[in-house]
Amino acid sequence: PVAADAGAYAPVVDAWNSQPFSVPRDKVLADKAHRYWSYPNHNACEMRQPEIMCEGGRMTWGLGFWKSGFELLIPWIWRWDLGNPRDYLDEKRSDCGFKFASDGSLLQPVYWECFREGWDDTRYLYTLNRALAARRRNTDAVCRARVREGESLLDEVWNAVVMQGRYLASAIGLPDNFQAFRWRAARLIEALAAYPEDRGAPGDLWKQGAAPAPAKRASVLE
Numbered sequence: 001p002v003a004a005d006a007g008a009y010a011p012v013v014d015a016w017n018s019q020p021f022s023v024p025r026d027k028v029l030a031d032k033a034h035r036y037w038s039y040p041n042h043n044a045c046e047m048r049q050p051e052i053m054c055e056g057g058r059m060t061w062g063l064g065f066w067k068s069g070f071e072l073l074i075p076w077i078w079r080w081d082l083g084n085p086r087d088y089l090d091e092k093r094s095d096c097g098f099k100f101a102s103d104g105s106l107l108q109p110v111y112w113e114c115f116r117e118g119w120d121d122t123r124y125l126y127t128l129n130r131a132l133a134a135r136r137r138n139t140d141a142v143c144r145a146r147v148r149e150g151e152s153l154l155d156e157v158w159n160a161v162v163m164q165g166r167y168l169a170s171a172i173g174l175p176d177n178f179q180a181f182r183w184r185a186a187r188l189i190e191a192l193a194a195y196p197e198d199r200g201a202p203g204d205l206w207k208q209g210a211a212p213a214p215a216k217r218a219s220v221l222e
Contacts, residue, residue, distance in 0.1 A: 001034070010034070020060055021068040021165050028069035037072040038065070042166050043111070054114035056167035058178065062118025063161045066125060075115075121178060124185040128154065131189050134197040143195045150188045157181055 001016040001023050013034060016023070020038040028036045043057035059065075061073060132150045135143055160174050174181060 001036070015072075017074065019166075020073075021064070021070060021163070025067065025069040025163060035072075036070045037074050038068070038070045040073055040075055042168060043115070052168065054111050056169075057111050057114040058118035058121070059161075059164075059167040060118065061115040062121035063125075063157065063174070064164065064167055065118070066122050067158065067161045067163050117178070121182070124182050124189075125154070125157070128185045128189055131192040134199070135192055135195050137198050138195055140195060143192070146188060146191050146195075150192070153181075153184055153188065 001010075001018055006016075010033075015035040015037050017037045017039055019042055020040045023036060038060075040057075040060045043053055043060050065073065128150055132147055132154075136147055138144065138147070157174070
């Protein structure tokens with residue numbers, strides 16, 4: 001979508017694919033003619049510092065993706081057998097991709113686990129959204145307080161996530177940390193589970209001020 005000649009073929013394109021979040025969120029949501037997909041290869045091969053590659057990958061696959069307005073990640077996978085098959089972070093041999101050991105077993109790169117952690121971050125968000133939506137009309141005072149607390153947490157996380165085209169720098173995570181967010185979300189999910197679900201609750205999962213409701217993104221995650 002940001003290529004010099006994108007305008008020439010935009011009328012015949014259904015889905016834009018970029019690497020990764022090249023278009024700002026407001027423009028993504030305003031474009032009713034196209035869908036936006038992300039090709040997140042930069043975290044898998046372009047970054048040579050494992051600690052940044054992992055944190056950036058977690059944001060790309062998790063909270064950064066959630067805030068981007070994009071609806072799909074389309075990674076690809078390949079095989080690399082040069083040099084020592086276990087030394088996949090050595091620039092002289094390989095920085096990315098899956099490898100095979102001499103016995104034929106698959107060796108998965110560590111940073112793919114970081115991608116999985118990002119996906120799990122969004123699962124915590126989605127599960128909390130579902131718990132809030134199913135109890136928003138509950139009249140119990142304690143339950144209502146828990147709902148307000150959950151909505152406040154979603155606002156806090158939303159505002160803490162800095163939208164970036166590529167997560168390739170340091171200090172790109174949450175101001176506190178990912179695990180603290182998960183702990184707080186899990187505690188609220190568990191507390192809300194003590195109250196009955198309202199199966200007729202409105203479909204809008206997130207009633208909040210500054211950020212749009214993420215119902216559409218949640219349906220993709222589901």
